Amino acid sequence: MSDLLERLRGRGWRMTSQRRVVAEVLDGEHVHLTADEVHARAAQRLPEISRATVYNTLGELVSLGEVIEVATDGRAKRYDPNAHHPHQHLICSNCGTIRDVHPAGDPLADLPVEERFGFTVSQVEVTYRGLCGVCA
Amino acid sequence: MSDLLERLRGRGWRMTSQRRVVAEVLDGEHVHLTADEVHARAAQRLPEISRATVYNTLGELVSLGEVIEVATDGRAKRYDPNAHHPHQHLICSNCGTIRDVHPAGDPLADLPVEERFGFTVSQVEVTYRGLCGVCA
DNA sequence: TCTTGACTTGGACTCTGTCTATTGTAGGGT
DNA sequence: ACCCTACAATAGACAGAGTCCAAGTCAAGA
Numbered sequence A, B: 001m002s003d004l005l006e007r008l009r010g011r012g013w014r015m016t017s018q019r020r021v022v023a024e025v026l027d028g029e030h031v032h033l034t035a036d037e038v039h040a041r042a043a044q045r046l047p048e049i050s051r052a053t054v055y056n057t058l059g060e061l062v063s064l065g066e067v068i069e070v071a072t073d074g075r076a077k078r079y080d081p082n083a084h085h086p087h088q089h090l091i092c093s094n095c096g097t098i099r100d101v102h103p104a105g106d107p108l109a110d111l112p113v114e115e116r117f118g119f120t121v122s123q124v125e126v127t128y129r130g131l132c133g134v135c136a
Numbered sequence C: 001t002c003t004t005g006a007c008t009t010g011g012a013c014t015c016t017g018t019c020t021a022t023t024g025t026a027g028g029g030t
Numbered sequence D: 001a002c003c004c005t006a007c008a009a010t011a012g013a014c015a016g017a018g019t020c021c022a023a024g025t026c027a028a029g030a
Helices: A003-010 A017-028 A035-045 A051-063 B003-010 B017-028 B035-045 B051-063
Strands: A068-070 A078-080 A088-092 A098-101 A120-131 B068-070 B078-080 B088-092 B098-101 B120-131
Touching: A003 A017, A017 A035, A017 A051, A035 A051, A051 A068, A051 A078, A078 A098, B003 B017, B017 B035, B017 B051, B035 B051, B051 B068, B051 B078, B078 B098
Parallel strands: A088 A120, B088 B120
Antiparallel strands: A068 A078, A088 A098, A120 B120, B068 B078, B088 B098
């Protein structure tokens, strides 16, 4: 819950009403919102909040590792507040719904050294695609 | 090579000079170009080709399954002509270089039924990230 | 060669996101 | 409790990527 606000305060964040509202919007529901959706929900509580502030705040939350940025389709990025539990994503190709999933196995271990081309590989994202129950 | 052009003709494509040039640009080099890069290279051969045509043609190639769209970072999509050989991508977080890689294992099989939430899962993308030899 | 519907064009438009100059304010210091 | 001041918020201009549309062009079948 507001562990998040505590952690942010502990990291020296100046706590403004705008930042509080953005953090609460993300913390409140486990959905994957776009920046504009976050802005819309934040504006319900704080009508004068600006888009720029929402973008700034989201960017800060991402660099603090509190939120994950998900670029699924080349359109708007989505923001995933479930950053402290490793997971992957399952996306409906039709309606765009995103679910967090937990596959077995370790995809990083599946990439042999001779397939790394001198890269220092540090991260893997797995995106499953298909049709959800409603769209199928 | 121009297997691609043959396949497209066989699918009833009206063969225009614009489409030929776009197909040849993609077919020529195994790199991952953005739409604007494709446009630039196409324009070297056919100066009057328009952006809209390049976007249209790329979209058609994608829906025909001849080219894969790679949305890596929420910026410009990249187009991968290596659609007939299954592979995944390794991306440098610094310079954005993309390499095709071939991990072992089958990530689709790693997603248990109880983690599919009624979806009909048909596709998996695995994206490895890290620093390439030059940027490290 | 003619015809026709598919294709191309340029430009306006939308959507996401960034930047900047200005104004506002959280929170430490007194 | 009140000031400072550096950090944060704001509005709006701007930029990049992509889409849409009306009008003109042309590939390919008759």
